[in-house]
Every structure is written in structure tokens, then in C-alpha cells.
Amino acid sequence: MEEKRIRRQSLYDVIRSDIVFGRLKPGEKLKATDLRARYDASVSTVREVLNRLASEGFVFAREQYGFSVAPMSESGLRELADLRILLENHALEQSIITGGTEWEAGVIAAHHRLQRMEQRRASGDQSVVEIWKRYDWEFHQSLISACGSEELMALHGTVFDKYLRYQMLYLSYRGEVAEREHRELLEAALVKDTQKARQILTRHITSGVEHALSAIRK
Amino acid sequence: MEEKRIRRQSLYDVIRSDIVFGRLKPGEKLKATDLRARYDASVSTVREVLNRLASEGFVFAREQYGFSVAPMSESGLRELADLRILLENHALEQSIITGGTEWEAGVIAAHHRLQRMEQRRASGDQSVVEIWKRYDWEFHQSLISACGSEELMALHGTVFDKYLRYQMLYLSYRGEVAEREHRELLEAALVKDTQKARQILTRHITSGVEHALSAIRK
DNA sequence: GCTGGCATAGTAATCGATTTTCCTCAAGCG
DNA sequence: CGCTTGAGGAAAATCGATTACTATGCCAGC
Incomplete structure (x- = not known):
């Protein structure tokens, strides 16, 4: 087939x-x-x-x-990060509010797939980078999948990839830290704590940017 | 030439x-x-x-x-309106904070052009619809032009037009009301009152949606 | 020696023709 | 009678060729 x-x-x-x-x-x-x-x-x-x-x-x-x-620049990275924070926080909040059991199940499943790849990546397997990042994408998309707006999800999907391009350029790898943030994000979402979830997500992205920028300056 | x-x-x-x-x-x-x-x-x-x-x-x-x-639906209108509120409010706030004299001058000029067209439209001149809406677009873009993010502005520009398509479909015309909201928006921006500006803009868009939906239901 | 215009080559933009795919409908078979 | 299957036509996808543009560099005139 x-x-x-x-x-x-x-x-x-x-x-x-x-x-x-x-x-x-x-x-x-x-x-x-x-x-x-x-x-x-x-x-x-x-x-x-x-x-x-x-x-x-x-x-x-x-x-x-x-x-x-398309050219890349430090300001480009900052703009995309800000945009991702804006879009994803909003969508995440809506999603947590409206999401039911089906949504929860999808999020847990997506997190599991992501976690498995994170482990393989952490053990030094460079070959899984693209799959790992696809699962990263899918986890974040699943988190916002109950936001009720297809337009918003489509926009977020594109912004995520444009942001991802910068992470790849700077070879930014935060390993254990990003892994923990994903886990915390999952937990906050499941207990419906919108404020905590927003907070973690914002930190997740912001520190990702800082990490990337400090890496390039060395 | x-x-x-x-x-x-x-x-x-x-x-x-x-x-x-x-x-x-x-x-x-x-x-x-x-x-x-x-x-x-x-x-x-x-x-x-x-x-x-x-x-x-x-x-x-x-x-x-x-x-x-592309098909159109009530949910499509709501999604685009929500998106426009999210993007434009954020950009507007940033823009008011960072905007200097040049920005203010641009906003005033754009508002003047828009106002002139609003008057012609109010007096029954249907032929100016496209120019009028272009000036509407330009006024809102000028308001957020100091937000510091080209990505954000580009995204807003597209969302605005997709939202505009619905206004055109429903032949939604709010005349004097929208005119006043534009004036209030200009004033709030010039005195750097971000909260007031956000409030007016949100109302501007929300009541536009309600007006359109009530028109189609008759 | 410098400048301005013209020839030329390289590349983008546009075109109409060809190939591929899908849908419809009807005939044949179970 | 219902289902499968294949012929035919319409429209999408793809192609290579042609046309149009722009930049480069050379030569002539000042």
C-alpha cells in the first residue's frame, strides 16, 4: 500500500x-x-x-x-518567538478550558511519543532529529487542538516551523531542561491550570531563545 | 510614468x-x-x-x-475576528509603548485619509468602497506600525483582509458608529492609553461581528 | 582616464502542448 | 437486479520551449 x-x-x-x-x-x-x-x-x-x-x-x-x-536574523528569531508565545498561549488557554477526555487522551499520547524520542536523542542518537522535532510539533499542536479555531492552529503550525528553523540553525539543544518543561506542561494542562500552563510555556519558549542566542555569541 | x-x-x-x-x-x-x-x-x-x-x-x-x-461560514468569521483581536491588540499595545513622533504623524495622516472616505461613503457614494476599505486597512496598519515586528504586521495584514471578506459578504455597514470608534482609537493611541485603546479596538471588532451576524439572520 | 551606451549572455517569466488522473456512464457478468 | 469493470471525456498536473528582462562588460567618445 x-x-x-x-x-x-x-x-x-x-x-x-x-x-x-x-x-x-x-x-x-x-x-x-x-x-x-x-x-x-x-x-x-x-x-x-x-x-x-x-x-x-x-x-x-x-x-x-x-x-x-529567506534570510535569518536575530530580530527574526525574537519576532517569531514573541508570535509563538502570543498565539500558543492564547490557544492553550482556550484549549484547556474546552478540552474534554478525548483531548486529554490525545495530549497524553502525543507526549508519550515525544518523550520516547527525547530519550533517544538524549542518548546521543542524532539520526532522530527530524522525527523528534515532528513529535515536538505534534505535542504542541495536540495541546492546542481543542482551542476551537482551525485558523489559529494553522497559523501556529507555520510559526512553529519558522521558529524551529532558528533552533536548527543555532544547533540549540537543551536536553533535560526542555524535557522537564514538556512534562510540566502536560501536567498543568491535565489539571486545567491555565495560568501555570501559560507560565511554563512562556518560559519554555523564552529560555529557548536565550539559550540559542547565547550559543551563537560564543 | x-x-x-x-x-x-x-x-x-x-x-x-x-x-x-x-x-x-x-x-x-x-x-x-x-x-x-x-x-x-x-x-x-x-x-x-x-x-x-x-x-x-x-x-x-x-x-x-x-x-x-475558499468557503465561508459563521465559525470562520468568529475565528478570524478572534484572531484579529488577539494579534491587533498585542501589536497595538507594543506600538503605543514604543511609537514616537514619526509614528504619531503617520497615524494622524492615515486617519485623515480614512475619515475623508468615510464621509464620502456616508453620503451614499458606493463607488468608493474599495478605496475606503484600503484606507481602513492602512489606518489599522499604521496604528501597529511601531510594534517592532514585521512578522506580526504581515500576519495581521492578511488576517484583516480575510476578515474584511466577511464584512463584504454580509454587506455590513455601521457608518457613524465605526467612524466614531476610529476617532476614539486615534485619540487613545495619541495619549498613550494602552488599556483604553485595547478596549475600544476589541469593541470595534466584536460589535462588527455581531452586526454582521444579526444582519444575515434577518 | 572616465563615462555612457550598446551588445551579449544568463536567468526569470510566460506560454501552449502533452501526459496523467479522475469521474461518468453504460455494458457485461454473477 | 445489483455489482464490477472498462471506455471515453474532461480537467488537473507536468513538461520543455519561447519570450522578456536585467546585469555585465566592452568599446567609443569626451
């Missing part, structure tokens, strides 16, 4: 992931003809994908100049 | 505006070949534009099915 994907979708996934995980460097020029060869697709298909990525902010586009990987 | 635009950009503007102002109905199928004739462009160009609009949420896309104008 092989999953059949159209070329555009798989191309989109590959390029997006190449950008998020740094295989395509910030500022790097994305020539349609080069990508055509590299990814084995026609210019039209490549351009469709680049247009999508451009409107999401992963790719920078200028008329008559073409496409390049 | 004729402005030279590339085809894709002008096509994007036209289709986007056609969707926002309801000339393309929600759910309407967007066949590439039809659009090709209607807007005089090739399928590739049309598809590039539709991909962009899809990732912004104005167009709905499904594999092997093609594109259609």
Missing part, C-alpha cells in the same frame, strides 16, 4: 524540510534551472512550490530577480 | 480582490482553463497565483481536484 503523492506535494515537503533543517542555507539563491535538475521536476512545478513557500515566508521572492532562501 | 507590473503580480491582485470583494463567490470552482481566458494568462501563471492564494487561505486547493474559492 504505497502512498501515492503528486510531484508538487512531495517537492514542497522536500524543499520546505531542506530549508527548515538548514540543508539549504539562508540567502542561498534558488535558481529554477538548478532546482529542476536537483529535484527532477519542471520549472513550472518548481515555481509553483516556491510561490507557496514564499507566501509562507520560507522563501524570499523579488520580481525579475527570482527566489532565494 | 506608467507603472510596469509583471503579469503574475497584477493577476494576483485582481483575483485576490475579486475574492475579497465577492466578485468570485465562495465555493466557486476555479478552472485553470476558464481563468486562462478570463484573465488572459497561461495556465502556469494562473496556477502560480492560485497556489499563493491557497497558502494564504483565500483559495481552497485539493490534490487532483483543483482550486475553488
